[in-house]
Amino acid sequence: MTDLAAVKRALTAQRIETPSWAYANSGTRFKVFAQPGVPRNPEEKIADAAAVHRFTGIAPAVALHIPWDKVDDYAALTAYARDLGVEIGAINTNVFQDDDYKLGSVTNPDPGVRRKATDHLLEAIDIMGQTGSRDLKLWFSDGINYPGQDDLHDRQDRLAAALREAYDRLTGDQRILLEYKLFEPAFYATDIPDWGTSYAHCIELGERATVCIDTGHHAPGTNIEFIVAFLLRQKKLGAFDFNSRFYADDDLMVGAADPFQLFRIMYEIVRGGALDPAYGIAFMLDQCHNIERKIPAIIRSVMNVQEATAKALLVDRDALTRAQLAGDVLEANAVFMDAYNTDVRPLLAEVRTDAGLDPDPIAAYRRSGYDEKIIADRVGGTQAGWGA
Ligand code: LRH
Ligand code: MN
Secondary structure, three states, X not given: OOOHHHHHHHHHHOOOEEEHHHHOEOXXXXXXXXXXXXXXXXXXXXXXXXXXXXXXXXXXXXXXXXXXXXXXXXXXXXXXXXXXXXXXXXXXXXOOOOHHHOXXXXXXXXXXXXXXXXXXXXXXXXXXXXXXXXXXXXXXXXXXXXXXXXXXXXXXXXXXXXXXXXXXXXXOOOEEEEEOOOOOOOOOEXXXXXXHHHHHHHHHHOOOEEEEEEOOOOOOOOOHHHHHHHHHHOOOEEEEEEOEOOOOOOOEOOOOOOHHHHHHHHHHHHHOOOOOHHHOOEEEEOOOOOOOOXXXXXXXXXXXXXXXXXXXXXXXXXXXXXXXXXXXHHHHHHXXXXXXXXXXXXXXXXXXXXXXXXXXXXXXXXXXXXXXXXHHHXXXXXXXXXXX
16 A cells, blocks of 8 residues: 655655756747746746745755856855855756867867866866756767768777766766667767767766756657666666656656656656665656746646656555565556556645645745746846847
């Protein structure tokens, strides 16, 4: 029988990290629809992340992206965040927006370009020292568009050399989160296209290197929860970039396109004993809110993860194991689906109320007038994010 008190404790202890860039303008190659009230600097992004935490109670950290969140004084920025009740989380590198990186960053045939890209990784580690961040999040857009354009083997050697240099610079509890992505912006071969490639590099590097699963970075039909189960067993899962998609890297609200997939992923997390923040998985969002109001979209996304987690925690594990060991296929699936088909919203409303929060974060946010306030206050200056 499921211990409801334990379920509520686990939900209360859940931690989601929101991305600074999701509060800024974003779009597609066709159009960026700028929105009123969008942050103009890292401080305003952090203020919005703090608002999400105020209404959800489980989003106490914000991931930064360098140079999008570059400041002169990261210690001051960290103190500013703390005063608002949030921590600075993962530091994301950016070796995908500089002209020099057209043919690759750390994999570029030109050693001078590789040096420049590797120095950026080292700069990010220095910043982690100032923000107190544990996680260096590495995603490389590196890849090629045509067969023969470059040597696939040599590019892996170059990548490994840069990763080694960054890895050897880590101190304290710092670690690498190595993200993979099937394609885009490269359209023939990406240098870290899948979990296996990231996993192999992480093994080559050492215990401080773990895999980051971005849920939008797989070929259609990929069984992501299998990857989660496999990497947990290997103690090589470090983080998620949560979002959802119907087709490619759509970066939509997590759980919006496929809530059942999110449930299956969170079930493997619960089954693997990896939900507790002490286990060390960074549950991050990585989304773009191109047409919808950004802060309520992120609050909704946090709630979608909570709902999937609550359902996963309600799986009757004893009954499931009994049916699985008995080879009772239908019963096993029925036990699993019972949890998924459970309406957990009343339970989550109770958890929020017990935590002194409004049971309905979206309604509470709307009543707060925060959106109207930032629209009125944030006039002038240059909005952060993709150029409108
Ligand atoms: C790449 C990615 C990566 C971030 C970027 C904003 O698609 O998922 O995690 O650096 O989005
Ligand atoms: Mn990502």
